[in-house]
Amino acid sequence: MGAEASALPPRPAEMSWRDYLIYLLHVAAEIEHALMVQYLYAAYSLGGPQVPVKHRPMVERWRSSLLTIAREEMGHLLSVQNLLCLLGGPISFQREDYPWDTPYYPFPFRLEPLSLDSLACYVYAEMPDEITVPAGRRLPKRYREFEQKEKARIIKVVTKAAAGHPHQVAGIYSAIIELTSDTSLIPDSCFDPTTLGRQASFDDWGRNYQPAPRFLDPEGSLIKPAYSRGPRVIVAPVVTRTQALAALKDIAGQGEAPELGIPNTEPSHFDRFLEIYDDFETVKGWTPTRRVPTNPSTGLASSRDQTPIESPVTRLWANLFNVRYRMLLSYLTHTYRLAPSSPRPQRPDVRGTVIHHAFGEMYNLKAIAERLVDLPLGNPRGGKRAGPTFEMPYTLTMPVEDINCWRLHRDNIEASQRLCADLAPGASADAARYLASLGDLDRQALEWVDRIISGLASRRHSA
Numbered sequence: 012m013g014a015e016a017s018a019l020p021p022r023p024a025e026m027s028w029r030d031y032l033i034y035l036l037h038v039a040a041e042i043e044h045a046l047m048v049q050y051l052y053a054a055y056s057l058g059g060p061q062v063p064v065k066h067r068p069m070v071e072r073w074r075s076s077l078l079t080i081a082r083e084e085m086g087h088l089l090s091v092q093n094l095l096c097l098l099g100g101p102i103s104f105q106r107e108d109y110p111w112d113t114p115y116y117p118f119p120f121r122l123e124p125l126s127l128d129s130l131a132c133y134v135y136a137e138m139p140d141e142i143t144v145p146a147g148r149r150l151p152k153r154y155r156e157f158e159q160k161e162k163a164r165i166i167k168v169v170t171k172a173a174a175g176h177p178h179q180v181a182g183i184y185s186a187i188i189e190l191t192s193d194t195s196l197i198p199d200s201c202f203d204p205t206t207l208g209r210q211a212s213f214d215d216w217g218r219n220y221q222p223a224p225r226f227l228d229p230e231g232s233l234i235k236p237a238y239s240r241g242p243r244v245i246v247a248p249v250v251t252r253t254q255a256l257a258a259l260k261d262i263a264g265q266g267e268a269p270e271l272g273i274p275n276t277e278p279s280h281f282d283r284f285l286e287i288y289d290d291f292e293t294v295k296g297w298t299p300t301r302r303v304p305t306n307p308s309t310g311l312a313s314s315r316d317q318t319p320i321e322s323p324v325t326r327l328w329a330n331l332f333n334v335r336y337r338m339l340l341s342y343l344t345h346t347y348r349l350a351p352s353s354p355r356p357q358r359p360d361v362r363g364t365v366i367h368h369a370f371g372e373m374y375n376l377k378a379i380a381e382r383l384v385d386l387p388l389g390n391p392r393g394g395k396r397a398g399p400t401f402e403m404p405y406t407l408t409m410p411v412e413d414i415n416c417w418r419l420h421r422d423n424i425e426a427s428q429r430l431c432a433d434l435a436p437g438a439s440a441d442a443a444r445y446l447a448s449l450g451d452l453d454r455q456a457l458e459w460v461d462r463i464i465s466g467l468a469s470r471r472h473s474a
Contacts, residue, residue: 028196033100035187038115040091042180044106045120046136047084048401053133054078055380055399056124059301069290070299073125076283079242083280086244087262089211092347094258096206097249102347104340104407115183118173122307122401124300130288131168134161136180137281139267157285184263191255204250208350213246215366243277301384303398309333321389324434325397328386331430332379337404338423339372344407345416361463368456378445414467421460424453 022031054077057070092102107120117136123129142154169177191197245265247258266280278286291299304318309329320326342365349362380399388395409416431446431453438446 028190028193029098029201032187032190032197032201033095033098035183035190036091036095036098036100037103037105039183039187040088040095040103041106042116042183043084043088043091044104045116046180047081047088048106049120049122050077050081050084050133051380052122052399052401053125053129054081055384056300056303058299059384061297061301062299063297066297066299073287073290073299076287077125080280080283082242083244083265086216086242086246087265089216089343090245090247090249090258090262093210093247093249094255096210096347097202097204097255099201099203099206102344104343106403115178116173117178117180118169121305122398123305124303125287125291126300127288127291128168128172130284130291131165132172134281134284134288135165135169135177137266137279137284138165138179138181139281140179140181140185153285153289161288179267181263181267184259184266188256188259188263191252191259194252197252199252202250202252202255207248207250209347210248211246211346212248213244215363216244216246301396302394303384303396304388307383307388307398307400309400309402318388320397320400322387322391322397324437325383325386325388327430327434328379328383329397329400331427331434332376332383332399333402333404334423334427334430335372335375335379336401338420338427339369339376340404340407341409341419341423342366342369342372344409345420348409348413348416364459371452375449382442382445414464414471417460417464417467421457421464424457424460428453428457 022028026034054074057074057077058067062070088104092104095102118132121129142150142158166177243265245258245261247254247261249255249258264279265277306317307329308317308319309326310317310319320329346362346365346369349365351360351362376399383397383399386397387393388397410419428450431450435443435446
């Protein structure tokens with residue numbers, strides 16, 4: 012292994028090289044998942060009536076940038092699952108709620124409102140080992156200023172937050188890329204191309220998140236504006252080592268590639284965070300975030316690292332958020348067990364419908380999160396607000412038998428229905444409309460799941 016990879020803990024003696032690579036990919040998946048929800052929480056914390064009118068466009072730009080990064084992290088997470096499929100390893104949408112002790116995490120997991128210190132952590136996590144520019148170009152002034160001024164402060168902040176042991180995302184991907192490249196340690200026999208049909212694809216997950224198209228001017232010439240600020244979601248199916256390495260390098264490059272100030276190129280996550288960091292340093296005499304807590308929790312007996320949601324009604328909304336989050340993760344996990352159906356117009360594609368439901372839960376989580384940041388944390392007359400909890404379910408392991416996977420989905424839908432019924436009395440007109448809409452969707456989903464369960468039960472009895 013090379014110098015970069017050797018900085019990570021060595022391969023345990025009881026692991027084969029293939030097993031170690033699968034382990035590293037599991038770590039990468041957890042990091043992508045953790046970063047994604049932290050970025051989402053930071054985005055939802057922004058805004059509120061306390062933001063001066065003249066500063067609201069800037070704050071909205073920060074929010075849009077954070078949401079873009081989070082969507083791209085989702086693509087990274089799906090691509091890592093594809094790599095796990097190719098290697099014959101178990102997929103993983105897990106993450107620890109507070110993984111402070113793992114040697115790979117950039118910094119301790121914290122759901123917190125956006126601040127200069129949290130931005131320092133995000134900049135550090137996505138920071139390249141070395142900032143370089145294409146041959147013949149001079150290092151942009153912004154990068155020179157970063158190296159001379161902010162970098163030392165950022166490292167100091169993150170080192171304190173991580174108790175002296177911060178890490179960059181680039182480190183784990185450097186190790187994965189180097190190990191995947193080594194044909195003596197990972198021979199071609201480790202790759203199973205027959206898994207392609209079960210992998211996520213851009214057609215399934217990415218087509219709603221393409222950069223804005225480029226248009227022709229009246230004379231028919233291609234207009235080349237600066238790169239779109241919208242997301243470029245990487246969802247890479249892989250069947251060969253070459254494709255696996257290309258996907259890994261693309262993911263790593265999207266996070267850390269230093270392209271700030273170079274026209275018509277994709278801004279990396281590092282670039283985007285650095286831009287927000289620059290803006291945030293100008294904030295004086297006002298706050299860009301709502302009064303949301305750090306690590307909001309539905310548990311009243313929370314640890315000292317968590318902030319309990321004490322308002323009973325708000326806690327029910329947070330419970331509903333957790334159920335929909337579990338539904339999303341369960342649907343995502345299930346898609347990797349379902350092969351695409353044969354294209355028959357008279358038969359709906361079950362896998363495609365599960366993916367459709369997963370997209371639906373992404374929108375539900377956004378809607379409930381935006382409601383939570385406006386709901387009271389405790390005393391309704393107080394100014395403290397709640398926030399999206401993103402609490403992990405006790406397990407994401409799918410049952411052994413197919414019929415029980417669908418029963419799991421049924422249980423989740425029924426849990427949502429009960430919470431909606433509990434929230435309906437006394438709900439505002441806007442909340443009541445949303446709950447009614449969600450109830451209709453749940454009834455339709457339940458009918459669909461029950462038909463599948465009934466069909467599987469009939470086949471079981473006739474076997």
